[in-house]
Amino acid sequence: MTIHKKGYYGDFGGQFVPELLMPPLLELEEAMRTIVPSEPFKKELNALLADYVGRPSPLYRCPNLSKELGFDLWLKREDLNHTGAHKINNTMGQGLLTKYMGKKALLAETGAGQHGVATATAAAMLGLDCIVYMGAEDVVRQAHNVKRMKLLGAEVVPIESGTKTLKDAINAALRYWIAEQATTHYCFGTAAGPHPFPLLVREFQAVISLEARAQCLDKMGRLPDYVVACVGGGSNAIGMFHHFVPDETVKLIGVEAGGTGEPGCYHSAPISLGTPGVLHGMRTMLLQTSEGQIEPSHSVSAGLDYPGVGPEHAHYGATGRVRYDIAVDDQALAAFEALCRREGIIPALESCHAVAWVLNHAAEIPKGSQIVVCLSGRGDKDLGIIEAHEAKLGGAK
């Protein structure tokens, strides 16, 4: 990986923020240099990950789907983490860092509410205050997660501006951070945003591939042929890819959300279908008009519904180290059903995009291959969406 300027991955990344945000970003860079690699911090974080989050997460071979597909399909079970997704890896890391930095509150944005819940959880456990910015539309759509955050003691602020979704929550959270930077750490939810967030979030999510690589060597006796993860902002994917990036024989596949799939539909696939630009503090691939206005995104899975992507993914897309493809809503829903029925696992719709890629590309994958998919979260949160989809199809199956 080449970072020729501070915080850049090739042509992507950077720090496109108001000057008023530079001091807290510089302070965070300093904390990353001094606190994160220190022994007391590492020891305390590892203990929390083991005893509170439940790591290491299993690498599990799907016996039934593997038999049908003719190659081995393995799941990295991030859905078994406390709070049900990979998000907690990041929030425990940033939460602990916040304490070491001497700040007293965590600020987070959330779309579907998973990162909000994971931040509220870390805050409650670590004795920090928590404020979560959430688009007003999402507050309505994700009422259960709002309730969870409140139970955990967080204040949830609905954002009424713009499209009233994740990107507007990020705008509002950045504004709040300008005013409250002395006491508050912005616990960014994905490996995106201004430097050093893409690096910081990767640092805490890389535990996924650190474990998975060792588990592959242990269980397969070799490295896998494919590693597949869904990409919204891209935190589970960058965590899943990181320790495999130098392994040139391992094909890395990032799966973006194609939305409903008809030509011209709203989607969330900026690497595959977008253009380079600047949003939320980073130069990256974006969904935007030719005049540089950000376009609305869409996916059946709220966690992938974002018009940008982390800059390291944009870089790997440009260099070709990672192949980025698209799975559409219906393919994700079919993968959802396959995992439920064949393997007894109810997966998050986000993760279903990664599983869908495997099912869609089964014909091109050689028999006997070893494929690892990051099952980034569990699907209980998506039951409302599944029910609505079944109703649209004319009644539950």
Place this chain on the structure above:
Amino acid sequence: MSQSILTARIMEALGAGRKALIPFLPGGFPDKERFFDELAALDAGGADIIEIGVPFSDPVADGPVVEQASLDCLLNGTCLSWLFYELEKRKGQYRAGLVLMGYYNPFLQYGLEQLAADAADAGVAGFIVPDLPLEESGPMREALERYGLDLIPLVGLNTSEERLAAYAKNARGYVYFVSVLGTTGMRESLPTEVKERLAAVRRIFSVPVALGFGIKSPEQLYAFGDLVDGVVFGSALIAHIKAGGTAAEFMARWRG
């Protein structure tokens, strides 16, 4: 390099024994027709510099009043090409120096070289880009300099002397001092640290100093004495026009 028009306008105001008045008006506000009437009224009403907002879908440094105005202007079709086209038709009509203020992405997509060329043709003298800190400002500043245009630095209460000095090295036009740790919008009172930090800005920069973000009334300025050369007002003007007022009345009040 020749002296900046923007510096010259502020010096003229100081020479006349007053602070420079720098209103901010979103491009295309309150609608595309009336925008140029209000712009002319601001100019006739004594504005020394006028900052014209370029709308962006995700204005991260703005408070609710400016954000809503900006989103309304996007809906009514305001864009850079329209602004340049209309400004070029009126080139030479304004005494005030014109500055475009907007977020980086629309400028970047327009193409920085083309942007600088078209801005110069339209009579624009400078740019303010709130999400372009020192570290990322090189390409845009270089493009603007080739056409004699200024990139106005924004600094604030938490900008260290070291960073102030780094900004000062390339500063042209004026320096925009953000008076609160927050976003654009009006405040009843300004924090006391403002004065201390302004003294550092005054010492470190050779270009004039304009105070903005949170300015509500002319009385707030008296406290700053000679530390400030000009004042920027945005939210107050937008609110005034939204409430049915005119730019002419607004300027009359600030001219005192």
